[in-house]
Amino acid sequence: MVGEVDFNVRLEERIRELIIDYKLIEEGELVAVALSGGKDSLLVLHALAGLRDDLGFDIVAITVDEGIKDYREKGLEAARYNTKLLGVELVEKSFIGEFDFSLDEVYGIFKSPCIPCGVFRRYILNRTARSLGADKIATGHNMDDEIQSFMMSLVRGDTRKFSKFGPKLEVIHPRLIPRIKPLWNTSEKETETWAILNNIRVHLEDCPYSSLSLRSRIKKFLNRVESRRPGTKELMMKSFINTFKMEQEEVELFECEVCGEPASMRTCKACELLSVIRGSL
Numbered sequence: 001m002v003g004e005v006d007f008n009v010r011l012e013e014r015i016r017e018l019i020i021d022y023k024l025i026e027e028g029e030l031v032a033v034a035l036s037g038g039k040d041s042l043l044v045l046h047a048l049a050g051l052r053d054d055l056g057f058d059i060v061a062i063t064v065d066e067g068i069k070d071y072r073e074k075g076l077e078a079a080r081y082n083t084k085l086l087g088v089e090l091v092e093k094s095f096i097g098e099f100d101f102s103l104d105e106v107y108g109i110f111k112s113p114c115i116p117c118g119v120f121r122r123y124i125l126n127r128t129a130r131s132l133g134a135d136k137i138a139t140g141h142n143m144d145d146e147i148q149s150f151m152m153s154l155v156r157g158d159t160r161k162f163s164k165f166g167p168k169l170e171v172i173h174p175r176l177i178p179r180i181k182p183l184w185n186t187s188e189k190e191t192e193t194w195a196i197l198n199n200i201r202v203h204l205e206d207c208p209y210s211s212l213s214l215r216s217r218i219k220k221f222l223n224r225v226e227s228r229r230p231g232t233k234e235l236m237m238k239s240f241i242n243t244f245k246m247e248q249e250e251v252e253l254f255e256c257e258v259c260g261e262p263a264s265m266r267t268c269k270a271c272e273l274l275s276v277i278r279g280s281l
């Protein structure tokens with residue numbers, strides 16, 4: 001089908017241009033793909049696997065099992081299938097293996113399940129990527145995620161988070177692996193279309209905890225506006241790009257007194273949450 005080929009070519013070309021224009025990946029680097037098994041991180045995996053020889057970099061994938069029953073197993077299965085298909089090594093980590101508890105067991109202690117989930121996942125991804133010698137962590141964050149994050153910062157009045165806007169988060173600590181977003185200018189609708197058109201074995205369900213989040217409410221609102229005024233999301237993205245300089249926030253990071261990982265205070269966020277959990281179990 002000509003339409004399908006065109007779609008794939010245009011998508012790959014856009015990802016390639018973003019990588020080159022923003023210097024997301026340099027020749028000789030090892031990129032760790034944070035792979036959930038969802039459509040976005042699978043597109044990143046397939047796109048980078050297609051570009052690795054041409055642009056001269058290598059990839060490895062890392063997946064984190066948070067311990068969400070009847071949900072994460074399906075993502076893991078998709079991650080295993082696709083990495084095998086593309087000949088990419090998959091490193092599997094889990095909350096149980098690292099901390100001795102699953103998200104299902106501890107989420108009730110916090111205001112939102114997304115708090116421990118995000119903090120521990122980023123912690124494991126960073127440590128694992130570093131131990132593998134990775135130069136970058138590539139995530140599947142897409143244009144919709146970026147607009148949602150921006151709006152969440154506005155709603156919370158937390159302008160510090162604006163510094164995370166952009167396709168690349170620079171090195172701000174030697175133990176922190178820089179994160180890149182190869183789908184920064186690709187919409188969620190396009191990644192969905194890619195997965196369906198190419199018959200990708202993918203995990204399409206939403207996380208059972210996601211409906212509790214502010215992100216989910218903002219996502220629904222944006223989708224409603226988009227369906228009434230098509231093109232709204234793209235215009236919002238353009239406005240953000242034109243209005244805000246993509247400068248990284250000047251933050252001083254220390255080493256956590258407990259585990260030695262990067263921290264903005266005396267202890268890192270993961271160790272802070274761990275002490276709350278240990279005190280409640």
Ligand SMILES: Nc1ncnc2c1ncn2[C@@H]1O[C@H](COP(=O)(O)OP(=O)(O)OP(=O)(O)O)[C@@H](O)[C@H]1O
Binds near residue numbers: 033034035041063121
């Ligand atoms: N369990 C996980 N293991 C590894 N990486 C993850 C995991 N969950 C999320 N990520 C990374 O963080 C990004 C954003 O997370 P998000 O919760 O939006 O993912 P998702 O919607 O479950 O899956 P995807 O974004 O791949 O479609 C993902 O694209 C992926 O790169």
